[in-house]
Amino acid sequence: MNKYDVIISGASVAGLYSGYKLAKAGMSVLIIDRRAEIGNPVRCGEATGNRREIERFFPYDESYIARDLTGLAVHVNGSEELSVEIPDTGVILRREKFEQYIANLAKKAGATITLDETVTGLIESETGYSGVNSSMGYITGKFIVAADGAESFLGREAGLTSHLKPRDAYTALQYRIKSDKFNDGKMHFFSGNQSIPNGYIWVFPKDNGEVSVGAGLFGSHKKGEKAATYLDAFMAEHYANCKKSMLITGCAPIAVSPKQLTKANLLIVGDAARMVNPLTAGGIMNALEAADLMGDCIIEAHRKGSLKPLDRYSKKWNGTPRFIQKVFFVIKDIYSQSPDEEIIATAQAAAKFLAKLDRSKLFTLPFSALFPMIRLYSGRFIKWIPWLIKG
Amino acid sequence: MKTKYEVDPDGCTGCGGCAALCPVSAIEVDAILATITDECIGCGICADFCPVSVIDRRKS
Numbered sequence: 103m104n105k106y107d108v109i110i111s112g113a114s115v116a117g118l119y120s121g122y123k124l125a126k127a128g129m130s131v132l133i134i135d136r137r138a139e140i141g142n143p144v145r146c147g148e149a150t151g152n153r154r155e156i157e158r159f160f161p162y163d164e165s166y167i168a169r170d171l172t173g174l175a176v177h178v179n180g181s182e183e184l185s186v187e188i189p190d191t192g193v194i195l196r197r198e199k200f201e202q203y204i205a206n207l208a209k210k211a212g213a214t215i216t217l218d219e220t221v222t223g224l225i226e227s228e229t230g231y232s233g234v235n236s237s238m239g240y241i242t243g244k245f246i247v248a249a250d251g252a253e254s255f256l257g258r259e260a261g262l263t264s265h266l267k268p269r270d271a272y273t274a275l276q277y278r279i280k281s282d283k284f285n286d287g288k289m290h291f292f293s294g295n296q297s298i299p300n301g302y303i304w305v306f307p308k309d310n311g312e313v314s315v316g317a318g319l320f321g322s323h324k325k326g327e328k329a330a331t332y333l334d335a336f337m338a339e340h341y342a343n344c345k346k347s348m349l350i351t352g353c354a355p356i357a358v359s360p361k362q363l364t365k366a367n368l369l370i371v372g373d374a375a376r377m378v379n380p381l382t383a384g385g386i387m388n389a390l391e392a393a394d395l396m397g398d399c400i401i402e403a404h405r406k407g408s409l410k411p412l413d414r415y416s417k418k419w420n421g422t423p424r425f426i427q428k429v430f431f432v433i434k435d436i437y438s439q440s441p442d443e444e445i446i447a448t449a450q451a452a453a454k455f456l457a458k459l460d461r462s463k464l465f466t467l468p469f470s471a472l473f474p475m476i477r478l479y480s481g482r483f484i485k486w487i488p489w490l491i492k493g
Numbered sequence: 494m495k496t497k498y499e500v501d502p503d504g505c506t507g508c509g510g511c512a513a514l515c516p517v518s519a520i521e522v523d524a525i526l527a528t529i530t531d532e533c534i535g536c537g538i539c540a541d542f543c544p545v546s547v548i549d550r551r552k553s
């Protein structure tokens with residue numbers, strides 16, 4: 103059979119969850135991915151929201167949770183400026199298990215998942231798109247979902263996205279190593295122009311006594327500047343004798359999503375739609391959130407036999423979620439141009455602010471860091487206000 | 494003739510970042526390896542991006 107209600111390109115977080123939701127609503131769903139195995143290779147720091155947040159979409163399962171996060175520490179040029187315990191900060195996933203879990207939900211709901219196959223083209227029809235070309239041949243679909251990640255092949259074919267500009271690309275690499283250092287359940291961030299200008303290094307706890315140590319740069323615009331150079335120096339300083347068990351590299355779009363997320367019967371979601379948090383490069387929760395909104399619209403469009411309900415997807419995403427993305431975009435821009443003293447002052451202000459908060463009520467961590475930062479940077483923040491309120 | 498770029502298959506992780514940036518879609522990725530086609534215009538953006546520095550000017 104090569105005829106489906108929905109064809110989804112990309113079997114990762116966004117694609118699998120969309121597929122699960124649509125199949126559960128009774129639609130025939132095909133999910134295609136060029137990877138040979140769900141979840142592998144992993145390209146992620148694996149930090150995400152807490153169990154409550156995950157449960158908004160599907161049950162959490164201990165099989166895919168590596169570790170609970172207990173708080174946050176920020177180090178600037180080697181000295182710890184902020185360290186807070188925050189219950190329910192979030193979890194560290196076993197990302198491959200996480201994706202396999204969602205894939206199983208999708209399969210049980212009736213979706214077909216085809217691996218090791220690539221989507222190679224988009225076929226236009228009078229009313230939109232009739233389907234896709236792929237390494238398996240031509241496949242027809244009533245709806246086409248582009249959940250194909252930062253490359254955003256289908257989104258570009260449809261003209262909804264374009265190539266990432268170097269300044270909108272977060273370039274990152276990460277090692278997995280066994281060590282007790284900074285392995286206390288907190289997310290450790292290392293910042294400052296001496297350690298790593300225009301980016302940060304992270305150490306996240308993992309299971310089995312391991313940590314993930316990574317570095318990312320905002321924009322790869324400076325010729326010859328590589329995250330690897332900073333990460334290697336950091337490794338030499340802190341983890342000189344540790345064996346690296348895994349290397350991952352990747353690209354996260356750190357732009358703001360386009361306002362138009364649909365064209366006729368084609369919809370973009372997740373990294374393909376640039377839905378990542380531009381400061382933290384976190385994209386898992388956003389991908390789930392957007393796939394949920396999108397899924398509701400596709401289900402309604404399918405029931406009514408009209409494409410009109412799809413318009414609501416862009417509208418909903420352009421409300422709060424995209425606005426939050428814009429705020430983080432501004433913070434990232436200010437952060438990446440800040441001298442060290444300001445980064446230290448911000449970390450200290452955030453520490454004071456967090457100490458006063460009722461942390462059990464904190465929903466997600468980044469929000470709490472937001473307010474003191476905005477106050478500190480109000481001078482440089484002002485020029486962004488027109489863009490922020492423009493919508 | 495314009496300089497073109499190539500990927501050293503030994504170190505490439507197939508992350509696809511280079512392909513997300515290439516302005517003329519000259520990079521094909523399967524899940525584990527990127528390959529640069531003759532469409533390459535030699536801008537060097539991919540080489541600046543590559544986290545493991547495995548993209549360089551073609552030798553031949």
Ligand SMILES: Cc1cc2nc3c(=O)[nH]c(=O)nc-3n(C[C@H](O)[C@H](O)[C@H](O)COP(=O)(O)OP(=O)(O)OC[C@H]3O[C@@H](n4cnc5c(N)ncnc54)[C@H](O)[C@@H]3O)c2cc1C
Nearest residue numbers: 112114115116136147148149221251352372373384385386
């Ligand atoms: C180094 C790094 C660290 C990160 N750390 C975190 C973190 O700690 N927390 C967090 O929340 N987020 C993190 N992110 C971001 C997060 O990984 C992404 O936002 C998330 O994976 C987006 O999911 P997605 O489903 O939209 O796309 P992806 O996970 O990118 O999946 C896209 C899928 O589409 C497939 N595909 C692409 N093109 C085709 C094609 N033509 N045909 C068939 N299949 C295709 C790919 O094989 C892939 O499986 C990180 C990103 C990077 C690069």
Ligand code: SF4
Nearest residue numbers: 505506508509511543
């Ligand atoms: S950016 Fe580098 S590691 Fe990633 S796919 Fe391209 S060549 Fe390979």
Ligand code: SF4
Nearest residue numbers: 515533534536537539
């Ligand atoms: S050098 Fe420029 S044109 Fe050539 S593959 Fe790299 S990004 Fe594309």
